[in-house]
Amino acid sequence: MVLVTGFPKLLARRVAGALASRGPVVLLVPEEHAEPAADFAATLPDARVLTGDVASMHLGLSTAEYRDLSADCSEIVHVADSSNVGADKPALERENVEGTRTVLELAQDCRGLRRFTHFSTVFVSGDRVGVIAEDELSAGQSFRSFYEQSKFEAELLVRRAMGQLPCTVLRPAFIVGDSRTGEIDRFDGPYIVAGLLLSTRLQVPLPLPGDGVAPLNVVPIDFVAAAAAAIHHDPRAVGRTFQIVDPNPSSSRRVYERVAEREGKKLPRLSLGYKLTDTLLKLPGLERLTREQRMAFATVNHLSFYSSRNTLEILDGTGISCPPIEGYLDKLIEYAQKARNKGT
Structure with a gap:
């Protein structure tokens, strides 16, 4: 069973949909979004909803819920975060840093865990310029927003856990609408x-x-979800970081x-x-x-310029690739x- 955090974000819904064909899905959802989450779960082959809070102790679940989840969960995909660069530092730290820490604690308690996949962002590079490799994180960069800093600190937590947990880090570029329909849930960046x-x-x-x-470092959400699912299920991805970007922006x-x-x-x-x-x-x-x-x-x-060597290696032969923005820009508009x- 795979736990997906981040609902009601469109990315969380797309990732859950991409993973649903491989087994049961559990959505961790804030209580105020429980009803639409239940409606969404009903569209998947085998999915259910747990109401909770990623930044609360035991994810805001009851003792029995947390015990059952840690016993049954074999995969975690942590999509939840706050991407609002206008938010204040405490709010971003709570959602992005403490939320990641709490989900990692669950991962430690999952006896049969096979994979923990964490959604970071290419913007953990802060103010760095030039070519940025996937295995690089701390390089003396400064940050242009509390958002970038909080995502950097969250990724640090995951990197440190790689010695004990089967972790994978995904760093998408800025996520824009679906390349076929233009659908997106947030008009920012x-x-x-x-x-x-x-x-x-x-x-x-x-x-x-x-x-x-x-370069305009953007990627369509359908490509991100498909690439994330492929990387998540590939055993070669354990302990590695993947920049999900347009290789020719x-x-x-x-x-x-x-x-x-x-x-x-x-x-x-x-x-x-x-x-x-x-x-x-x-x-x-x-x-x-x-x-x-x-x-x-x-x-x-x-x-x-974000290198994506690891991503290209895993996606080779899958048929999954990032379309050029010229081919879907009209859909976004x-x-x-x-x-x-x-x-x-």
Whole structure:
């Protein structure tokens, strides 16, 4: 039986769906989401719901529930986290660090555990630039947000547990909508940048930061779920880290120019470095941008290239590969526009 945390996140639902064909699934779900979780579980071949809290002792379960779970659980996929870069440090530490610590404690108590798979993020690299390998974590980097720092600290916990537990770490790039439908449950990061670049409410035209050569490190959610399931089930993945990325990412400028073209607009050709961009964001009309919006601009201007050698090794021969964004960008735009029109 596999335990999946993170509901109601779309990623948790997609991962649970990808794992369901291999055996029973248990969803750990906050109490306020129990009803929709039960509805979702009913769509899977063999799934049930446990209400709890990843950051509480024994996951917020009763003594009997925790005892039964630790006896029956052979696999854990830890998807739950807070990805809100605008959240304060205590909230992020509770969900991302303490939540990971608590789920690792469950893993220690599972007598028949075969795999613990932890969802991290490529952004544990912080402000590092250049090529970043999968086996690298602590490299003297600084962090641009409490979110990055909390995910780094959570991954450290998992790395330290690798000597005692069969752990695997997954580091997806920024997750965007399904490559076939555009479906996504959160319009942040690259979506925020697109919205601001095309906004008619800004008092000054907003250029794309930098010269636009920085790669847009995004991956569609259907690829992430399929890759995660394949890696999770592969015995070669134990004790290793996998960056789930587009091995040939397009530049930020190329992607956003295409987005602008669809709206009948052109991006300013002005090129600014990160520090000048930060100054620009403080100009009248822009100084009210949120922390999340500022972070989104910093991300698309970052010259980081994530190696995915381990991921490519495991996925070789599976038929699972990351599609180029040019092939599904229209789907992302259409889905975002429909959601905006609905007011979601």
